[in-house]
Amino acid sequence: MNEDLRFNIYMSGVGGQGIGILSEVLIRSYDNAGYLVKGVDTHGLAQRGGMVESHLRVGCTGGNPLIEPGKADLAVSLERTEAYRAMSRYLRKGGVLVYYNTLWQTLGVRMGEDEEITEEMIKSEADLRDIRVYEIFSDRLPDIRMQNIALLSGAVRENVFTGISCTDVASALRDLFSGAMLEQNLDILNCG
Amino acid sequence: MKDIGRILLQKKPFSEIMMGNTALVRAMIEAGVEVITTYPGSPTPEIADAARAVLRHENPFYFEYSTNEKVASEVAFGASLNGRLSVVFFKSVGLNVAADSVVQFSLLDLKGGLVIILGDDPGANSSQNEQDNRHFARMAAIPVFEPSDPQQAYEMFLEAAVIASENMMPVILRMTTHVCHAKGRISFGSRPALKQDQTPSFRPEMGEYIPLTSAVASMKKRSMLKLEKVRQLAEISSFNYLIEHKSKKGIITCGLPSLSLSDLLTECANPPDVLVIGIVWPLPMELICDFCARHEEVLIVEELDDFIEKEVKAAAFDRRLSLTITGKFEPDDFIGELHSQNLRRFINSKWPELGLGSGEPASQTVPVLPSRPAQMCPGCGHRSAFYAIKKALKDDDITVADIGCHTLGYMQPYQIGTVLLSMGHSSGTGAGLSLFNEERRVVTFLGDSTFFHAGLPGIINAVRNNHNITLIIMENGTTAMTGHQDHAGSKAGDETGFKQISIRAVLEGLGVKSVSEVDTYNQKKLTASVTEALEHQGFSVVIAKHPCMLKLTRENKRRGIIPERRADIDEELCDRIKECISRFACPSFSIDKETGAVSVNPELCIGDGSCVQVCPVSAIGLGQKERGNE
Numbered sequence A: 001m002n003e004d005l006r007f008n009i010y011m012s013g014v015g016g017q018g019i020g021i022l023s024e025v026l027i028r029s030y031d032n033a034g035y036l037v038k039g040v041d042t043h044g045l046a047q048r049g050g051m052v053e054s055h056l057r058v059g060c061t062g063g064n065p066l067i068e069p070g071k072a073d074l075a076v077s078l079e080r081t082e083a084y085r086a087m088s089r090y091l092r093k094g095g096v097l098v099y100y101n102t103l104w105q106t107l108g109v110r111m112g113e114d115e116e117i118t119e120e121m122i123k124s125e126a127d128l129r130d131i132r133v134y135e136i137f138s139d140r141l142p143d144i145r146m147q148n149i150a151l152l153s154g155a156v157r158e159n160v161f162t163g164i165s166c167t168d169v170a171s172a173l174r175d176l177f178s179g180a181m182l183e184q185n186l187d188i189l190n191c192g
Numbered sequence B: 001m002k003d004i005g006r007i008l009l010q011k012k013p014f015s016e017i018m019m020g021n022t023a024l025v026r027a028m029i030e031a032g033v034e035v036i037t038t039y040p041g042s043p044t045p046e047i048a049d050a051a052r053a054v055l056r057h058e059n060p061f062y063f064e065y066s067t068n069e070k071v072a073s074e075v076a077f078g079a080s081l082n083g084r085l086s087v088v089f090f091k092s093v094g095l096n097v098a099a100d101s102v103v104q105f106s107l108l109d110l111k112g113g114l115v116i117i118l119g120d121d122p123g124a125n126s127s128q129n130e131q132d133n134r135h136f137a138r139m140a141a142i143p144v145f146e147p148s149d150p151q152q153a154y155e156m157f158l159e160a161a162v163i164a165s166e167n168m169m170p171v172i173l174r175m176t177t178h179v180c181h182a183k184g185r186i187s188f189g190s191r192p193a194l195k196q197d198q199t200p201s202f203r204p205e206m207g208e209y210i211p212l213t214s215a216v217a218s219m220k221k222r223s224m225l226k227l228e229k230v231r232q233l234a235e236i237s238s239f240n241y242l243i244e245h246k247s248k249k250g251i252i253t254c255g256l257p258s259l260s261l262s263d264l265l266t267e268c269a270n271p272p273d274v275l276v277i278g279i280v281w282p283l284p285m286e287l288i289c290d291f292c293a294r295h296e297e298v299l300i301v302e303e304l305d306d307f308i309e310k311e312v313k314a315a316a317f318d319r320r321l322s323l324t325i326t327g328k329f330e331p332d333d334f335i336g337e338l339h340s341q342n343l344r345r346f347i348n349s350k351w352p353e354l355g356l357g358s359g360e361p362a363s364q365t366v367p368v369l370p371s372r373p374a375q376m377c378p379g380c381g382h383r384s385a386f387y388a389i390k391k392a393l394k395d396d397d398i399t400v401a402d403i404g405c406h407t408l409g410y411m412q413p414y415q416i417g418t419v420l421l422s423m424g425h426s427s428g429t430g431a432g433l434s435l436f437n438e439e440r441r442v443v444t445f446l447g448d449s450t451f452f453h454a455g456l457p458g459i460i461n462a463v464r465n466n467h468n469i470t471l472i473i474m475e476n477g478t479t480a481m482t483g484h485q486d487h488a489g490s491k492a493g494d495e496t497g498f499k500q501i502s503i504r505a506v507l508e509g510l511g512v513k514s515v516s517e518v519d520t521y522n523q524k525k526l527t528a529s530v531t532e533a534l535e536h537q538g539f540s541v542v543i544a545k546h547p548c549m550l551k552l553t554r555e556n557k558r559r560g561i562i563p564e565r566r567a568d569i570d571e572e573l574c575d576r577i578k579e580c581i582s583r584f585a586c587p588s589f590s591i592d593k594e595t596g597a598v599s600v601n602p603e604l605c606i607g608d609g610s611c612v613q614v615c616p617v618s619a620i621g622l623g624q625k626e627r628g629n630e
């Protein structure tokens, strides 16, 4: 364990995508790995198909659990529009973005009032600010509600979570799930 | 899988990762709380979830969802009169509803003690305002603890409970949104072996319990003496702490802003001294003035109003302290949460010489991003209702919103319900809008939980005075927006002993002449019922009902029932009229930005079929749902 690690993870998605589980798994993974960690989810009205976010601060002792805009080292997003938003508002220069490449159109986009966010837009903004981007997608999920775990698994494989291993994540999953659900999730995680 | 109920009940000390709201329930168990009441509201509903998880294993306390915050407070008050240590919790604006009773509490000896947990919401993350309830506490002579994180929330609750029961008084634990929901590893103490006290020990002769006329003076004096006792404790509270940097500048702060401050001060070459206080009412003024006397300049860092600032300035004046005390001045200083970004702005505007960076937003180049506000879920009965109701309305009819998921009707594209105050306001506001108004019809909305909470007085008023309004009750069987808590009109579930109260029967009992009841998925019938109700002179009601589909889909999923069908679009028939997108606006529909073709997002559609009747050319059908992403 790296005692000096300070690592801010900003997560985002759309209400209903399971960001709560994602953040719960990550906070427990870091805790399992021996780090001091604090976090906070946004609740409330946002769960109704609105934007949701969660903040995680590794190695943070005294501070506010909310990450200041521009100070995230890693942004993890469950949806493409939200990935773009996360990157542009929270990610520091030289940070890492990992996102699940699905699109839940906003009303503005559907009504033709707003522009749809594309992979290219994300890439070109990332290039400008020296950000590494990982796109994750799986077409073999038993249930679409497992995209959060698929994203987690892809991100673990790309080693974006500084300080934790796949087994830390697996034991976090065991804290939170049981039975067939646990088996399926461990399967997707696939620590080998 | 960890079972939070069992975890919270452990006998030995332990530590666990959890949010502040959950930690409070462990504190209640350790403190021996016997009665817990609430009415749901963000940011506090997870306290109830944790309490109910405990009750699945043991009954260390009684818990109820009360009809509203006032009733919840009264139940907790009654229990405390009998010697039970009690807790009531609710969101910030809940205190407005409860206030008529809560302001009396400090006048009386609450034998068992009473802790009020408030979920204040700086930043209005999930509320209709960001009121600062410390003002209420002062008016009601109730002490206030203000924790900065979950660990402290747990510890402060324990201390608040001791003060409450030893002094037979109410004590407030003022949580704020991101203390309620902050998560981390929290260390707990052991659970004492407590025996539930079953003696109803209320004795009116033990104290004065009728605060009327001449009795009030002596009761008020007693309450002020209790408060002074708490102030003395506040002076030496272990929750106060001082961070010294030997500076001539000092900052006085409390709660979550103290954590933002510690983040920011790491950027300072010459950081100021900091005094953090734990009890914010009554203030530990000796401690504070001593700090002031040792500094040339003091900045008060507190969220929302200048509550501490005004007190400190007055005390410094009284004591003829010669220092500069800086606080709030610009409107922006009074608005929003003091997270690092806002606190940075505040400090830079007051003390630029500290040299904090400007904290620029991450990107300078990104265009305005598509906004994504909360919206009604796929299959939501409220959507079907708004779509159908819109057809019965004329452009200049006045529609009055109320609190709940159906408030979202104000948004594009429905734009129904265009004025909002508070829970249950709609019938009263609507009645006022109908006066001296022969031209524009008035339609008011009300959720079913709100019907019982605060809706009835306005309805009774409309019946009694025969106000010319049409009330549409959006009945979905649950308190949806706050996380699906049961209410008096919910179906009696697994928990025994509940009675379901029929809204229709209540209305008929009140003598409402025009009442109809329609499933909102039956859009034609709903349009007709609303049209008819609008023709009725005087007060009319339409009950627009459909179960909350988010709740139903989740319950089904837990039972292993996955929707078999989903909407699909017949490309041949689709004329790109886009009724489904631009008027019905279910988020399940997507549009191809190149071709303009409409499709159904399989990740979102729940196969409810409420959209099928919407398409003028019948291009929407219900097909078998494929699995996964294929």
Ligand SMILES: Cc1ncc(C[n+]2csc(CCOP(=O)(O)OP(=O)(O)O)c2C)c(N)n1
Binding pocket: B039, B040, B041, B042, B069, B091, B093, B094, B097, B127, B128, B403, B404, B405, B406, B423, B446, B447, B448, B449, B450, B451, B474, B476, B478, B479, B480, B481, B482
């Ligand atoms: C005084 C007060 N208490 C609690 C709340 C929190 N609150 C916001 S929405 C809501 C739900 C109301 O439920 P219901 O009337 O059934 O409408 P639904 O969300 O189910 O459509 C509640 C309780 C509030 N805003 N004000």
